[in-house]
Amino acid sequence: MGRLDGKVAIITGAAMGMGALEAKMFAKEGARVVATDLQEEKLKEVVGEINEKGGKAIAVKHDVASEAGWKEVVKQAVDAFGKVNVLVNNAGIVIQKNAEQITLDEWNKLMDINLTGNFLGIKYVIPEMRKAGGGSIINISSVSGIIGIGGAAYNASKGGNRTLTKNVAVDFAKDNIRVNSVHPGVIATTMTQSILADKEQKAYLESITPLPRLGKPEDIANGVLFLASDESSFMTGSELVIDGGLLAK
Numbered sequence: 001m002g003r004l005d006g007k008v009a010i011i012t013g014a015a016m017g018m019g020a021l022e023a024k025m026f027a028k029e030g031a032r033v034v035a036t037d038l039q040e041e042k043l044k045e046v047v048g049e050i051n052e053k054g055g056k057a058i059a060v061k062h063d064v065a066s067e068a069g070w071k072e073v074v075k076q077a078v079d080a081f082g083k084v085n086v087l088v089n090n091a092g093i094v095i096q097k098n099a100e101q102i103t104l105d106e107w108n109k110l111m112d113i114n115l116t117g118n119f120l121g122i123k124y125v126i127p128e129m130r131k132a133g134g135g136s137i138i139n140i141s142s143v144s145g146i147i148g149i150g151g152a153a154y155n156a157s158k159g160g161n162r163t164l165t166k167n168v169a170v171d172f173a174k175d176n177i178r179v180n181s182v183h184p185g186v187i188a189t190t191m192t193q194s195i196l197a198d199k200e201q202k203a204y205l206e207s208i209t210p211l212p213r214l215g216k217p218e219d220i221a222n223g224v225l226f227l228a229s230d231e232s233s234f235m236t237g238s239e240l241v242i243d244g245g246l247l248a249k
């Protein structure tokens with residue numbers, strides 16, 4: 001018995017990093033996976049691996065900032081697998097600039113992907129989740145959604161995700177649609193590669209993380225899997241912090 005048997009899950013940003021691992025873990029636990037990303041070739045590799053191992057997944061090239069793109073993703077999910085039960089709003093970018101340095105174009109681009117993209121995903125899966133009798137939406141925020149590290153636009157987008165989560169959780173609880181946010185600390189992925197390659201920055205990030213290591217994608221994917229499954233069926237509007245103790249300090 002898989003922990004996600006019978007469920008259909010859309011995961012954005014699934015070509016690499018945490019999204020790719022979540023797609024593989026979800027499929028292993030019985031979900032049929034709609035993996036989406038801008039990077040088509042890498043995405044097809046992830047989906048190819050899932051299907052070779054006996055899982056069920058499709059790849060959809062998708063810009064999360066595009067409303068038409070979201071309509072197409074939801075349509076393809078329903079055409080392929082008949083319904084949508086889970087959405088993981090994972091795709092995101094980081095721009096490590098403060099409010100004085102960041103340009104308006106950079107600000108708008110980041111917001112379109114990290115915040116508007118998540119709103120659009122929520123908007124277009126809700127009717128399908130209602131038809132399916134409920135669902136679970138997981139918004140990948142960050143410790144930067146709670147405290148002021150990470151960059152001005154990044155902080156604002158991740159804080160927006162945190163309270164958007166609570167708004168949607170309250171409004172759609174009656175439809176049995178659960179919405180929770182996940183707040184990773186520092187996780188070694190492509191996103192943090194250049195930051196962690198800088199010895200000083202790495203030492204700083206280690207110094208603010210009480211556990212004696214930085215995070216791995218599986219640390220986050222395990223939490224996301226729990227929120228996607230019925231094991232978390234009484235959780236909505238909550239914040240799952242997975243940060244090695246960073247926020248506790």
Ligand SMILES: NC(=O)c1ccc[n+]([C@@H]2O[C@H](COP(=O)([O-])OP(=O)(O)OC[C@H]3O[C@@H](n4cnc5c(N)ncnc54)[C@H](O)[C@@H]3O)[C@@H](O)[C@H]2O)c1
Nearest residue numbers: 013016017018038063064091092142184186187189190191
């Ligand atoms: N790595 C960390 O330390 C960390 C910490 C906290 C939160 N997060 C968040 O976790 C999520 C995943 O991060 P990651 O570290 O795996 O990043 P990553 O850079 O390894 O992967 C992000 C994926 O998102 C995709 N993507 C980017 N823009 C897109 C768009 N417009 N449309 C569709 N796909 C797009 C990329 O192609 C990539 O495959 C992000 O939302 C990130 O902000 C990461």
